[in-house]
Amino acid sequence: MKSTGIGSSDFAKTVTMARLQLDPQESKLIHSQLDEALKAIEVFDELDLKTVEPLAHPSGLTNSTRPDVVTPSFTQEQSLQNAHTTHQGYVMVPGVFEEQDS
Amino acid sequence: MIDLSTLTLESARKGLDQREFSAVELTTSTLDSINSQEPNLHAFVTVLEDDALDAAKRADQLLKTPAPPDQPLLGIPLSIKDNFSTLNQRTTASSHVLDNYYPPFDATVTRRLKEAGAIIVGKNNMDAWAHGSSTETSDFGPTHNPHDFTKLPGGSSGGSAAAVASHQVIAAIGSETAGSIRQPASWCGVIGFKPTYGRVSRYGVVAMEATLDSPGPLTNNVPDAAILLGILAGHDPLDATTPKVSVPAYRKDLKSNIKGLKIGLPKEYFMPDTQPGINDLVKRAAAVLEKSGATLVEVSMMDPKFSIADYTIIQRSGVSSNLSRYDGVRYGHDRSHFGSEAKRRIMLGTYALSSGFYDAYYRRAQQVRMLLKQDFDRIFTQVDVILAPTSPSTALPIGSTLNHPMFGEIADVLIEGSSLTGHTGVNVPVGTIAGLPVGMQLVANHFAEQTILNLAYAYEQTVNWKDNQL
Numbered sequence: 001m002k003s004t005g006i007g008s009s010d011f012a013k014t015v016t017m018a019r020l021q022l023d024p025q026e027s028k029l030i031h032s033q034l035d036e037a038l039k040a041i042e043v044f045d046e047l048d049l050k051t052v053e054p055l056a057h058p059s060g061l062t063n064s065t066r067p068d069v070v071t072p073s074f075t076q077e078q079s080l081q082n083a084h085t086t087h088q089g090y091v092m093v094p095g096v097f098e099e100q101d102s
Numbered sequence: 103m104i105d106l107s108t109l110t111l112e113s114a115r116k117g118l119d120q121r122e123f124s125a126v127e128l129t130t131s132t133l134d135s136i137n138s139q140e141p142n143l144h145a146f147v148t149v150l151e152d153d154a155l156d157a158a159k160r161a162d163q164l165l166k167t168p169a170p171p172d173q174p175l176l177g178i179p180l181s182i183k184d185n186f187s188t189l190n191q192r193t194t195a196s197s198h199v200l201d202n203y204y205p206p207f208d209a210t211v212t213r214r215l216k217e218a219g220a221i222i223v224g225k226n227n228m229d230a231w232a233h234g235s236s237t238e239t240s241d242f243g244p245t246h247n248p249h250d251f252t253k254l255p256g257g258s259s260g261g262s263a264a265a266v267a268s269h270q271v272i273a274a275i276g277s278e279t280a281g282s283i284r285q286p287a288s289w290c291g292v293i294g295f296k297p298t299y300g301r302v303s304r305y306g307v308v309a310m311e312a313t314l315d316s317p318g319p320l321t322n323n324v325p326d327a328a329i330l331l332g333i334l335a336g337h338d339p340l341d342a343t344t345p346k347v348s349v350p351a352y353r354k355d356l357k358s359n360i361k362g363l364k365i366g367l368p369k370e371y372f373m374p375d376t377q378p379g380i381n382d383l384v385k386r387a388a389a390v391l392e393k394s395g396a397t398l399v400e401v402s403m404m405d406p407k408f409s410i411a412d413y414t415i416i417q418r419s420g421v422s423s424n425l426s427r428y429d430g431v432r433y434g435h436d437r438s439h440f441g442s443e444a445k446r447r448i449m450l451g452t453y454a455l456s457s458g459f460y461d462a463y464y465r466r467a468q469q470v471r472m473l474l475k476q477d478f479d480r481i482f483t484q485v486d487v488i489l490a491p492t493s494p495s496t497a498l499p500i501g502s503t504l505n506h507p508m509f510g511e512i513a514d515v516l517i518e519g520s521s522l523t524g525h526t527g528v529n530v531p532v533g534t535i536a537g538l539p540v541g542m543q544l545v546a547n548h549f550a551e552q553t554i555l556n557l558a559y560a561y562e563q564t565v566n567w568k569d570n571q572l
Binding site for chain 1: 207345446448456470548
């Protein structure tokens with residue numbers, strides 16, 4: 001599969017999904033570098049992958065579980081110690097919904 | 103002042119137990135060595151001077167009698183890469199996003215070192231988020247190679263490798279996703295041991311790629327690596343990818359008798375465009391092992407160029423997933439603080455995992471990963487160990503990564519395959535070219551760490567690598 005590079009709308013959509021803010025210069029540079037990186041993937045075309053199963057991880061472990069018992073955890077103070085803003089024992093998060101005038 | 107260049111973990115143990123020096127004296131000497139060399143090296147993000155001296159005083163209280171067997175590191179100062187969480191001590195992964203982060207817990211690696219009595223003297227510099235093979239992408243500035251300050255130390259565990267090579271510390275801990283222990287060990291001239299994936303817990307390590315990350319030791323000799331691996335290895339209920347496989351007594355079982363071991367030299371790994379001299383030095387090292395009783399055979403493996411492409415997709419996808427948690431709300435700063443390398447990797451990973459492109463990129467990369475695994479499985483039915491150069495070059499100049507988005511992938515071309523397949527490997531210094539170290543890597547089957555420790559030990563017992571100069 002020849003890489004034709006990432007189209008500008010797909011690039012913009014990826015920036016949004018990645019929750020990044022890129023200035024125009026940075027955007028241009030990263031876009032060209034992504035195209036370059038995707039070109040490197042063209043070597044896959046030399047391999048016959050039609051019947052090959054994907055490998056998710058190398059350990060071979062499946063369904064590794066531990067007993068469902070309560071173990072000591074962080075105190076509320078520890079949980080909050082790195083939070084940007086707290087209020088009455090809770091983490092303050094940025095608003096998700098915009099206020100509308102009634 | 104204690105001369106750290108003359109100390110190993112074992113001789114430090116002896117010196118402390120026989121009260122030739124105290125833990126406070128050893129820690130003070132370590133801090134002096136760090137502080138005097140830092141202006142040239144910048145191998146540390148944080149030096150934990152007060153905490154280390156407090157821990158040394160507590161160790162001296164216990165060292166009125168020799169250290170108990172379960173505390174082989176009692177009173178011995180070590181440093182760890184800054185992606186291992188340390189309780190209430192700043193842990194940044196060399197990123198501005200985390201430059202105000204104080205974890206409320208220890209990583210399992212940190213906890214095991216502390217339980218073995220180690221004193222953590224500082225957190226080593228690294229490529230930000232471990233994204234790189236140079237330590238040049240650290241948001242706090244590059245680390246310099248102790249053999250030539252104008253050169254890179256490799257990475258991402260470049261701070262750990264430089265600190266050990268320059269004897270700022272006796273030993274250090276790093277982590278490898280694909281080359282991040284072995285490659286800086288090669289460029290700095292130290293032992294760098296990458297365990298089998300799952301052999302050492304990832305709990306509390308700032309994650310890069312969850313199916314690759316493997317913590318391990320960097321040391322100035324093989325016995326020290328065996329000691330540290332024995333402390334770090336083993337099942338951890340907090341990391342579901344650590345199987346319940348018994349841990350050998352690596353140090354006790356270390357032997358230089360390697361008779362009967364079969365070593366494969368993959369012809370594709372001795373690439374024609376490798377820096378002149380490296381293939382020769384590594385083949386010379388292989389001949390030393392042959393003389394010591396091992397058998398050498400040439401083998402053929404998948405071209406390492408496939409590993410570069412495969413690693414690029416698998417790693418970027420893991421990065422985009424793992425770094426999506428950073429929102430600056432519960433800890434750290436917001437996403438505007440990511441450096442350019444992190445942004446580049448997040449972007450490629452997000453694209454490779456996105457609807458419409460997943461099958462073309464991520465799924466195909468997983469299929470190629472299966473082919474790589476089958477290739478290594480096949481090879482390990484023929485030989486016990488694979489031997490090859492660790493890196494296609496010696497240390498490159500500071501600034502080499504600028505505008506080279508695939509720098510790390512090219513630098514780690516000979517390591518990525520065995521990382522994607524989860525195998526264990528070690529870098530062993532075998533000589534120098536123009537004063538810069540050259541390393542060979544030995545790779546073995548899953549959980550066969552003892553085999554490559556023994557081979558590395560046999561080599562170390564026979565040859566002083568610093569005498570092999572080109």
